Amino acid sequence: MRKFLFITYALTLLITGCSNIREVQFQAYAVALGIDYIDHEYHVVLQFLDFTNVAKTEQGKPAQPLPVWLGVGRGKTVEDAFIDVYHGVQIPIDYDQINLLIFGKELLEQRLGNTIKALNSNLNIRLTGYTYGTEEKIEEIFTTKVPFYYPFSDSRINKPEFMLHQNPAIPAIMLQDLIYQYNEETKTILLPRVSINKEIMKEEKEKLPVSIFDGAFIIKGKKMKGFLSNKDLEGFININNESVSSPVIVSEEGEDKHVQIELLKPKVKRIVKKDKNETKIGLNINISAVIRESSYEINESKIKKQIKDKIKNDVYSAYMNSQNIGGDIYQFEDYMYRFMHDDWKKLQNSGEFPVLNKDDIRVKIAPLKSINKINAGIRRPFE
Secondary structure, eight states, X not given: OHHHHHHHHHHHHHHXXXXXXXXXXXXXXXXXXXXXXXXXXXXXXXXXXXXXXXHHTTTSOOSSOOOOEEEEEEESSHHHHHHHHHHHHOSOEEOTTOOEEEEEHHHHHHTHHHHHHHHHTOTTSOSOSEEEEESSOHHHHHTOXXXXXXXXXXXXXXXXXXXXXXXXXXXXXXXXXXXXXXXXXXXXXXXXXXXXXXXXXXXXXXXXXEEEEEEXXXXXXXXXXXXXXXXXXXXHHHHSTXXXXXXXXXXXXXXXXXXEEXXXXXXXXXXXXXXXXXXXXXEEEEEEEEEEEESXXXXXXXXXXXXXXXXXXXXXXXXXXXXXXXXOTTOHHHHHXXXXXXXXXXXXXXXXXXXXXXXXXXXXXOOOEEOOSSOOOEEOTTO
């Protein structure tokens, strides 16, 4: 009898336990989250996955554009803005699939600390989504197009690593890393900026708005220092340790002769040395280079020197651009804070932190290679 009652009780638990399970298509799956702070209110934009479209396109991309579903809310807190979305969404929201977060410029300047605290304490929000800043309207970014009718989840801002071998960019940062770095006073954060470009892609003759990376917001000491463009940060983009491939052009002085070079697999080492009472900082850069395009015969020694000079000038220029707005993109101060703390303290008190000199940037290039299948076109000395 006891055995019968136990089985009956167990079956009752199983049956009632399943009563709250919902079919997957009866939930709104949030895949992207945008937050800005406008007129003393949080503005939240949620982008949703259309589950029926996913089911229809498992075997490949769709034959026509897919609709984009957005939920927009406002509130005095981030959670209050979410609640505003709940009023109209009709079905429960699932936050587990969020892979993308975008913060507006006003929020970065005024409420970044409060916002990441709110997200860090919200049990619904994963901290593993790629995180960016923008000056565009977030709704417009979430409705930009991906060519060939691919879904928005295949856009570069969702999968930044896919294009690095053809087009370098500021390294993407996840929300958990942003939270960690934001709370470290000596860290300089480079938060990639997303903008909209309507000139690059066209569907036949109709302009197609696409999202692009065009630089980074610089954040240090829990303050937004400013914005630097891709051009301003070219040296950093080309040689940071996460870079895969970077195109550069070197030219013959005074001549209309240009060589297209591809820089590969950079390895950068930060150098901090204490010499008597003086602290010096520098960078050691090891990198490979491939000649991608040249219309004339190349002298290896000469072209390698030009590449070294180009790298050194760009790296130094990026450093100075960040220094001018209060940033430290090569993280010298953070290094000293962690590994030379007593020296860091003295420098902080004196207000005389060491400055990188161009001569202290050392570049070593592996033997040049060429992709010319017939004739490498490289003339070495004494040949």
